[in-house]
Amino acid sequence: MIKLVGKARRAGWRRAWLLAGASVMGLGVWSMHFIGMHAYRLDFTVTHAPLLTLASVLPAILGSLGAMVVLSRDDIPHLTLFKAGIGLGGGIGVMHYTGMAAMRMPAVLYHALDLFLVSLVVAIGLGILSVYAYRLCQQGWGQRWERACASVSALCVSIAVCGMHYVAMQAAWFLPTPGVSASPSVMSGSHWLIYFISGSAVLIAALTLIASRVQRRLNASERDEHMTRSRLLEVISSLQEGVVLFDDRARIRLCNAAFERLMGVPTEELIGASIWQMTYAKDSQALNERIQQALLTQGKWRGMIQALSRQGQVFPAWLNVSRVTYADSDDRDYVALLSYRSEEQQAQQRIHYLAYHDSLTSLPNRRALQERLVECAQQASTESGWALLILFDIDRFKVLNDSLSQDIGDELLRQMAERLQQWQDNVSQVARLDGNEFALLAPLPATSQAAAEQEALRLTAEVQTSLTADYQLHGHTYPCRLNVGMLVFAPYERDSSATLFKRAGLALLEAKRHRDGDPQRFHQAQEDELEERLTLEGELRRAIYNHELCLHLQPQVDEQRRVIGAEALVRWSHPERGNISPGRFIPLAEETGLILPLGLWVLKEGCRILGEWCQDPGYHHLKLSLNVSVRQFQQPNFVDQVLASIEQYAAPAERLTLELTESLFLNDPEGTVQKMTELRKKGIRFALDDFGTGYSSLAYLKALPLDTLKIDIAFVRDLTLNMQATPIAGTIIALAESLGLAVIAEGVETEDQREVLAHLGCSTYQGFLFGRPVPVESFLPEVLTDTSATSTQQSTSNPPAVIALGDESVS
The missing domain is CATH 3.30.450.20 (PAS domain)
Known part of the structure; x- marks a missing residue:
């Protein structure tokens, strides 16, 4: 019944499956009752009325049909389920008592009322329970739950039939007719009927199951038949x-x-x-x-x-x-x-075009030029032929954008691209690389490198002339200037495009340094220098963080040649290269930003030396001064770095002077004065280095809290050779005296220079005449020797010594 109800829920063959299911279930209930009746033994012969016996199957079929009709629907109310259960149980009860009424025997049948009612309650109650159990298996809670509920429903129907039958038979009692003799309880002529009914019920059930399988196959075939030729x-x-x-x-x-x-x-x-x-x-x-x-x-x-x-x-x-x-x-x-x-x-062509062209100028881009360089190398099968790669950008292009707007700058780029496209027929490729940087690749009809270079200069000059003619930009006439870098190369050498771009870029960088408008050719020395700088940068970084640098001290003396301090110079003794000049690594540190960790190391090392001198009576009178780079001084936490270093090594602040350059005051004069004032309150002094070679504004001397002016070595070296150097040095010394500042001359190498300076009024000197830079360990014994030979009394107006990052001219 369970499978047939499921099939009856579908639209196709609904009535047929309902009738088939009800018939199978009704016949099953009826055959169980009929066979059970024949198993009942009485003391007299019993027969059955054929028509009434067959009619007894109808209540079972009708009760089953009613239940199946209800269960085949969706959204069934509880009252309807309850009625379906009553109909199912009632059909079982009516079937049973109709079948007993068909019995023909020499006796009168009576029923006990209480057991009669109990049999009906059993049939109806279990019928209701069976309907609700099957309803639960339709809730879609999973196949396992569905099987359990279906089994409970089938069990309830079976118990209802059995329980009702045996309770009803227990309620029946027979009163034999007087005068009838007892005989064995035999159901006359009924054995063949039992076998027939049982076999028929089993056969009908089997046929129904077969029909169910066939119907399932038919449904699948029906779905497949929908994919007919027309649907396909x-x-x-x-x-x-x-x-x-x-x-x-x-x-x-x-x-x-x-x-x-x-x-x-x-x-x-x-x-x-x-x-x-x-x-x-x-x-x-x-x-x-x-x-x-x-x-x-x-x-x-x-x-x-x-x-x-x-x-x-x-x-x-x-x-x-x-x-x-x-x-x-x-x-x-x-x-x-x-x-x-x-x-x-x-769409693919558009994507390809955008991948290889610049959207603003419609020129090929860097990627297109790189692939063209690869093609040139692949096509160069013999060791002959030369090519020219030109990189150029617009000088002061940012100024144009900032002053006339970016739209004007874009218009300049478009017009330049139009002029550059005129060379497309004469060259292999033109391209816009990035921003205001363009490129041109051209073959050179020459058989030697010298001839190729001459042809490259000629072609570059023609291109540059055509591109630098005045531009009309929205009513503005703009005289364009270019920075041009050239690379003459042999395609057969098959250098990578990245290498060629790097070399041409180095030539362009050289042109930007000169900024004179002349094209600059690539030389191998430029690439070697770049690689050397990169290698030196990495080694310098390791040297700073691994404490491989050291300080050398050069004495400073007064007019009696007494040592009053020292200038410390940074030295780098490379384990493989040997001693590397500060003139090489100091500028590199400035460009790469390594000047910040380097300057901090010098600051701490100088404070450490000053702290050790303060603890020794033989050196406590010496003063130190620190040369500070512009980038280091502009750090927001520079004041904190200085004060922390002094505190860490217990260095006396009044014996430390920070030496600054004039370029520092141009960038941030207010911030510079503020930091100097904060440090001045702690006792730190300041000196102006290389005075006279820079801007030398008297306004700075008046506004800044300075203590010392240093006469640059350029003036000291020419004191005895150039008549103009003497009055300049005298003016500096007189200016310092009028402002109440101390003055020190650096780079004194001869006695004649010292005498001229002394005559001009300078009494503090530094240079090879008084001693070369030496390690700290060698410098200290010289101070003791000098002190034992002369008076150790020091004037408070004496200038401090200097610790410098490096000075090649006095090293």
């Missing part, structure tokens, strides 16, 4: 690609509307025609041979073709032909898909 054509017709099915003799069996539109041929003409005889492409005959060969060997072919319609229209299309293999037949068919690709090709 509808599916194929909905495709945007043209579809053609043809047999092994190339006869077209079916095609869709898309193929009809693409070819411009009606379907009626296509069906049955040979696909190989159609002119579907510009080169159909050659294409057919390739396709047939591929189908024989591989079973498929695909590729782009130039399709041709009947109207003569040619269009790009993608053709895919495959062999169809059937599982139940040896027939061979082939299916071809034809896809219109014009829009897709246009």
Whole structure:
């Protein structure tokens, strides 16, 4: 019944399955009752009225039918379920008592009222429980739960039949007719009927199960039958690609509307025609041979073709032909898909164009030029031929953007691109690389490198002349200047495009340094210098963080040649290169930012030396001064760094002087004065280094809290050679005295220079005349020797000594 109710829930064959299910269930209940009745033994002969006996099956079938009709519906109210259960149980009860009424025997049948009512309660109660149990298996809680509920429902029906039967038989009692003699309890002529009824019930149930399986197969077959030829054509017709099915003799069996539109041929003409005889492409005959060969060997072919319609229209299309293999037949068919690709090709071409061209100027971009360089190298099969790569940018282009707006700058780039495109026929490639940087690649008709370089200069000059002519930019006349870098190279050497760009870039960088408008050629020394600088930068970084640097001290003396301090110079003793001049690594540190960790190390090392001197009576009178770079001083936490270093090494602040350059005061004069004032309150002094060589503004001398001026070595060296150097040095000394500042001359190498300085009023000196830079360990014994030979009394107006990052001129 469970399976049949499920089938009855579907729309197809609903009534038939309901009747079949009710009949099977009713017959099963009735056959159980009838066989059970024949198992009951009485003391007299019992027969059954045929019509009434057969009629007793109807209540069971009707009760089962009512229950199945209700359970085959959706959204069943509880009251309806309750009524269906009553109908099922009542049908079982009516069936039983109708069958007992059909009994023919020499006795009167009576029933005990209480057991009679109990039998009906058992049948109806279990019938209701069975209906609700089956309803639970329809809730979709999983197959396992469905099987459990169905088993409970079937068990309830079985118990209802059995319980009702045996309780009802217990309620029955028979009163024999007087005068009838007792005989063995035999159901006359009923054995064959028992076997017939049992066999029929089993056969009907088996046939019903078979019908259920057959119906399931029919349903599946019915679903498959929906994919008929017409439906298959509808599916194929909905495709945007043209579809053609043809047999092994190339006869077209079916095609869709898309193929009809693409070819411009009606379907009626296509069906049955040979696909190989159609002119579907510009080169159909050659294409057919390739396709047939591929189908024989591989079973498929695909590729782009130039399709041709009947109207003569040619269009790009993608053709895919495959062999169809059937599982139940040896027939061979082939299916071809034809896809219109014009829009897709246009999109791909647009993507390709954007990938290789600049959107503002429409010139090829860096990627296109790189691939062109690769092609040049691949085409250069012999060791001959030269090529020119020019990189150039617009001088002061940022100023133009900032002053006249970015739109004006874009207009300049577009006009320059138009001029550059005029050279496209004479050169291999022009390109816009990035921002305002352009490139030109040209072959050089020369047989030697010297001739190639001459031709490169000529071509570069012509290009530069055409590109630097005045531009009209929205009413503004702009005289454009270019920075040009040139690279003459041999394509057969097959250098990578990255290497060529790097070398041309180095030449352009050199042109930017000169900024005179003259093209600069690449020289191998530029690349070697770059590699050397990169290597030196890495080694300097390691040297700073691994404490491989050291300080050398050069004494400073007063007019009696007494040592009053020292200037410390940074020295780098490389384990492989030996001593590296500060003139090499100090500028490198400035450019790369390593000057910040280097300056911090010098600050801490100087404070450490000053702290140690303060603890020794022989050196406590010495003072130190620190040369600070512009980038180091501009750090927001510079004041904190100085104070922390002094505190860390217990260095006396009043014996430390920070030495600054004039360029520092131009960038941030207010911030510079503020930091100097904060440090001055702690006792730190300040000196102005190389006074007279920079801006030398008297306004700075008046506003800044300075203590000392240093006369640059350039003036000291020329004191005895150049008559102009003496009055300049005298002016500096007089200016310092008028402002109440101390003055010190550096780079004193001869006694004549010292005498001139002394005559001008300078009493503090430093230079090779008084001692070369030496390690700290060698410097201290000299101080003790000098102190024992002279008085150790020091004037408070004496200038401090200097610790410098490096000074090649006095090292």
